[in-house]
Amino acid sequence: xxxxxSLGQFEQLVLTSVVTLGDNAYGITIHRxxxxxxxxxxxxxxxxxxALDRLEDKGFVSSWLSEPTAARGGRAKRCYRLEAPGERxxxxxxxxxxxxxxxxTLIWGDPDKEFR
Amino acid sequence: MVMIxxxxxxxxxxxxxxxxxxxxxxxxxxxxxxxxxFGERDPRxxxxxxxxxVVTTVPQVLRSQMRRILTSASACGAAPGDLRNRAEHLxxxxxxxxxxxxxxxxxxxxxFLLNARGAWKYHESVSLAMxxxxxxxxxxxxxxxxxxxxxPASLSSGELRAFHRRELIRQRDLGYREFVYWSxxxxxxxxxxxxxxxxGFRGGVMLLGALAIQNCAIAFARRKERSRLxxxxxxxxxxxxxx
Numbered sequence: 001x002x003x004x005x006s007l008g009q010f011e012q013l014v015l016t017s018v019v020t021l022g023d024n025a026y027g028i029t030i031h032r033x034x035x036x037x038x039x040x041x042x043x044x045x046x047x048x049x050x051a052l053d054r055l056e057d058k059g060f061v062s063s064w065l066s067e068p069t070a071a072r073g074g075r076a077k078r079c080y081r082l083e084a085p086g087e088r089x090x091x092x093x094x095x096x097x098x099x100x101x102x103x104x105t106l107i108w109g110d111p112d113k114e115f116r
Numbered sequence: 117m118v119m120i121x122x123x124x125x126x127x128x129x130x131x132x133x134x135x136x137x138x139x140x141x142x143x144x145x146x147x148x149x150x151x152x153x154f155g156e157r158d159p160r161x162x163x164x165x166x167x168x169x170v171v172t173t174v175p176q177v178l179r180s181q182m183r184r185i186l187t188s189a190s191a192c193g194a195a196p197g198d199l200r201n202r203a204e205h206l207x208x209x210x211x212x213x214x215x216x217x218x219x220x221x222x223x224x225x226x227x228f229l230l231n232a233r234g235a236w237k238y239h240e241s242v243s244l245a246m247x248x249x250x251x252x253x254x255x256x257x258x259x260x261x262x263x264x265x266x267x268p269a270s271l272s273s274g275e276l277r278a279f280h281r282r283e284l285i286r287q288r289d290l291g292y293r294e295f296v297y298w299s300x301x302x303x304x305x306x307x308x309x310x311x312x313x314x315x316g317f318r319g320g321v322m323l324l325g326a327l328a329i330q331n332c333a334i335a336f337a338r339r340k341e342r343s344r345l346x347x348x349x350x351x352x353x354x355x356x357x358x359x
Contacts, residue, residue, distance in 0.1 A: 028152050044176070054180075073151040
């Protein structure tokens with residue numbers, strides 16, 4: 001069965017966090033960012049690791065170990081970086097979301113007005 | 117007044133426990149992340165928060181690492197070993213058992229030859245699964261047959277009865293332990309491996325049903341065997357009482 005290149009909603013959140021965090025994207029910071037983006041949902045640290053492993057297997061992100069720091073008890077961080085296939089997949093997802101938003105706006109009006 | 121320094125590190129024993137639970141490939145970054153979160157928490161809720169993080173993180177990390185390690189090839193490699201082990205349980209149908217053992221053997225040798233020729237590369241977890249299978253089979257052979265062959269020659273009639281009794285009890289318990297601790301977990305692990313390793317694998321529920329039926333059959337056969345051994349024990353005990 002061919003491997004799907006489309007992103008789930010949670011994967012989109014994780015990839016967006018990796019992009020916005022730049023060089024400082026590792027477990028804790030990604031978890032914090034995802035938590036901030038998905039404000040209505042409780043997200044565990046374990047779920048972030050699972051999603052990152054899956055994204056790495058798909059070739060959407062790559063990882064490396066940084067230098068150990070004292071704040072982490074002398075342990076290294078696993079930092080993540082977005083790769084070209086990941087960037088393409090995220091752009092596709094954004095384009096789909098934009099088209100969806102446009103279609104819904106024509107029927108319901110601007111959904112953002114409800115939250116202002 | 118004695119000042120107690122504020123602890124910003126999780127207790128060592130707790131770190132050691134978590135460390136032993138995590139796979140080596142992700143041990144350092146995960147432990148580091150948990151450590152960092154411990155330091156960021158309110159001092160009154162640090163312990164609780166750390167425990168919560170461990171409970172929600174470790175199982176997910178383990179599951180994810182298993183998914184990464186297990187491939188369809190490794191699951192295929194491990195399945196014949198399990199099948200062979202299961203065939204041993206259904207000893208009433210000797211020809212059927214021999215056919216399964218033969219087919220499983222041919223399959224395993226074929227997988228090894230393919231790997232040696234470079235035609236089919238499989239993960240090292242296949243070797244691990246096979247090694248575990250061989251250890252289990254050797255242990256079983258030693259437990260069932262190895263120890264029971266050496267009967268001391270210079271035993272009196274009473275001592276011989278006692279020896280026989282011990283042997284019956286050992287065989288009665290051995291089969292049950294082997295089933296509960298070895299065969300059942302191995303089958304569940306392989307089923308789990310198949311469902312996570314093969315994308316879009318839909319046979320999980322069917323396999324689970326087949327496995328449940330098979331395990332019921334094995335449990336039934338084991339129960340019959342236990343009852344038979346128990347009857348032999350009772351006869352022996354009566355003989356001892358009469359003597």
